[in-house]
Amino acid sequence: MHALIIGGGIGGLAAALALHRNGWQVRVLEQAPAFTEVGAGLSIQPNALRALESLGLGDRVRAHAVADAPVGIRRSDGPWLIRNDVDRITRRHGPWLTLHRADLLDVLLQALPSDALQSGVQVRQVRRDGTVIHADGTCTADVVVGADGLHSATRRSVWPDAAPPRYVGYTTWRMIVTARPVEGSVETWGRGARFGYAPLADGRVYCYAMANARQGTAVGLGGLRRRFAGWHDPIPEFLDAADPDAVLQHDTYELPDLDTFVAGRVALLGDAAHAMTPNLGQGAGQALEDAVVLARILEPARTGGAPVAEALRAYDRARRPRTQKIARRSRRLGEMAHRTSASLAFARDTALLMTPPSIIARSMTPVLNWTT
Ligand SMILES: Cc1cc2nc3c(=O)[nH]c(=O)nc-3n(C[C@H](O)[C@H](O)[C@H](O)COP(=O)(O)OP(=O)(O)OC[C@H]3O[C@@H](n4cnc5c(N)ncnc54)[C@H](O)[C@@H]3O)c2cc1C
Missing domain, CATH: 3.30.9.30 (D-Amino Acid Oxidase; Chain A, domain 2)
Structure with missing residues (x-):
């Protein structure tokens, strides 16, 4: 069975690896001349690390990272508004890492067969029957994964009525x-x-x-x-x-909620499906979860036990509610953080000061307690 992955960012490479490990023939089409990430850091929270561990990459990722659960939030003139109990967060949820994006991308790239990776190929159109039209021609696959980010060409082709970011x-x-x-x-x-x-x-x-x-x-x-x-x-x-x-x-x-992440043989993943504000530091984490779940759910389709479209519908049911809920939570956090009125900012700061660290640690549970 062949899977074509459009986009070689964190989500696309993780999906390619998850499918490759399950016996799929994979091919990644990336429009950029090389597989690269921007020069910035990335937090890999416990749920994201569990996804990477299930791809066999936990140790390699940890080798490039600092383990540092968030210490807290300060006011612009210095006093702490929230001081987290870092040990409690780590004990409750597991390690919380920060690393350079390029290091994560390298770890993913090195785990994939080099002949599966094709850069400098821009996808122009995708059809729900698995046909992909790109700069060098046309190809087909049993499954097409649109991991082509915020402005996804896959989404624009197959979901022409979806609201833009x-x-x-x-x-x-x-x-x-x-x-x-x-x-x-x-x-x-x-x-x-x-x-x-x-x-x-x-x-x-x-x-x-x-x-x-x-x-x-x-x-x-x-x-x-x-x-x-x-x-x-x-x-x-x-x-x-x-x-x-x-x-x-x-x-x-952010991407307004889609009604479905799948259509025919096509599935959206990562930012293409659910681009969210960065306030919770969960966008890449959710893409990694998507990748692991997609490969697991497609297993019956690979072995002939279920049609691809049916397996993809199960992926949509498994991933859409969770990712859209996390996106909403991230948006609300941003709204609170970006208050401009002095009285609303004061009320926010007072509420933060009165919130015990144990409540903060517990409130993270629904996001961080994901397991494979
Ligand atoms: C400021 C900021 C901070 C963030 N911090 C964090 C954080 O700390 N932790 C976290 O988990 N997340 C964080 N995120 C979110 C995270 O960066 C994204 O969710 C994640 O990178 C999405 O990965 P992706 O592979 O889905 O998409 P992308 O990284 O956008 O990758 C898409 C790929 O597809 C390629 N592509 C696009 N169109 C085509 C086409 N037509 N044909 C072929 N290839 C194509 C692109 O070139 C690109 O390589 C942050 C985001 C921002 C903006």
Whole structure:
């Protein structure tokens, strides 16, 4: 049985690996000239790590990562709003990692046969019968996995009436800096803006910032330094240490809920199916879960025990409710974090101050307790 995977990001490569390990002939078509990820960090939370472990990659991923459950949330002038019980979170849920995106992509690439990977091929159209039209010709497969991200060509072909991605009102910057080492990941909330940082295994620090902005507003490092001047240490120091050419800025989008992730022989996976705001740090984690579940659910189809379309419907039932719920939760967290009115931000900060760490640890359970 042949599976064609469109898109060689984290989701597509994980799906290819999960299917390959189950005996599928896989082929990944990636439009970029090479398989690469952006220069930023990524949190791999306990559920995502379980998915990677089931792909046989747990140790290799851990070797590139720092284990650092989130320490807490601070106010822009410094005081803690939430101080997590990191040991309790780790005991309850398992290790919480941060690593460089490129390292995760490399681990996935190395686990796949090189002849399954084809870069520089842009897919133009996909049909629900498994036909794929790309820059070099046409091919067919028993299953087509659309893992081609937020602006998925697979989704546009097979779900022509689906609503396009929606801008959520804030833009995001990411950068990796060489600066004083940090001991854990911390986020700081102000009014309509946030800053976060986390240690990487090589001693550098992964930083990100988010601020309310009109869609398409480009702000360089100078503007970012001005926006976060006066925030507590070490935020201005990290921004001073940043390389202006290595700061990434992306507007933040989410995908309105789809009615189904599958049609005929085609399944959507990762951001193509459920692009979500980055507030919970779960987008890649959900793509990894999708990959593992898809391969497991397709097993009867591979062995001739069920039609592909029927197996894919089971994938939709297994994945859509969970991913859409997590996307909603992520959106609500962003709405709370990005309040601009002084009174609403004060009410938010007061509520956070009064929330016991045990409640925070428990509230994460439905997201983090996923098992294969
Ligand atoms: C600021 C920010 C911070 C984040 N932080 C985290 C985090 O800490 N933890 C976490 O779990 N998630 C995080 N996420 C979410 C995470 O990055 C995404 O959910 C994840 O990368 C999605 O992977 P994907 O493979 O589905 O899509 P993508 O990474 O978008 O990959 C899609 C691939 O398909 C290719 N492609 C597109 N169109 C075509 C085509 N027509 N033909 C062929 N190839 C095509 C693209 O080139 C790309 O390589 C964050 C997101 C953002 C924006």
